[in-house]
Amino acid sequence: SNMLDELSKPYVETAIAKGMKPAAMLRKYPLRMAFNPFVADIGNLLPAMVSGSVLVSVVLGLQTIGPYLLTALKSQDQFLAAFVLMFVALLTLIGTMISDVLLMLLDPRIRMGGRAR
Structure with a gap:
C-alpha cells in the first residue's frame, strides 16, 4: 500500500x-x-522477539529466557530480572541504531547531524 x-x-x-x-x-x-516505514520499525523488532518469546516459552514449556524472567520476578531475584530487562533495553538501543543507519542510507533527506547554517 x-x-x-x-x-x-x-x-x-x-x-x-x-x-x-x-x-x-x-x-x-x-x-x-x-521502504521508510518498514525500516523505521526494525528498532522494535529485536526487543519484541525477546519479550514475545516469554509468553510462547511459558505456554510451550521451552527453556528460553522467558521462564527464567518469570521465575526471577516471582522469587524477587532482582539481579536476574534486571539483567533480562537491561538486555531488552540494549536490544532496543541496537535496533534503533540499526534502523537509523538504514534510514540514513535509504533516504537522502535524512542525515547525521544538524542542518548547516
Missing part, C-alpha cells in the same frame, strides 16, 4: 514526463520512500 501511495505522488509523474525509464524511476524514488 505504501508503494501504491508513492506511485500517485507528483514527483513520479514528473520523472515519467521527463522521460525517465520506469524501472530506474521505481528504484530511485518511490521504492526507497515506500
Whole structure:
C-alpha cells in the first residue's frame, strides 16, 4: 500500500514526463520512500522477539529466557530480572541504531547531524 501511495505522488509523474525509464524511476524514488516505514520499525523488532518469546516459552514449556524472567520476578531475584530487562533495553538501543543507519542510507533527506547554517 505504501508503494501504491508513492506511485500517485507528483514527483513520479514528473520523472515519467521527463522521460525517465520506469524501472530506474521505481528504484530511485518511490521504492526507497515506500521502504521508510518498514525500516523505521526494525528498532522494535529485536526487543519484541525477546519479550514475545516469554509468553510462547511459558505456554510451550521451552527453556528460553522467558521462564527464567518469570521465575526471577516471582522469587524477587532482582539481579536476574534486571539483567533480562537491561538486555531488552540494549536490544532496543541496537535496533534503533540499526534502523537509523538504514534510514540514513535509504533516504537522502535524512542525515547525521544538524542542518548547516
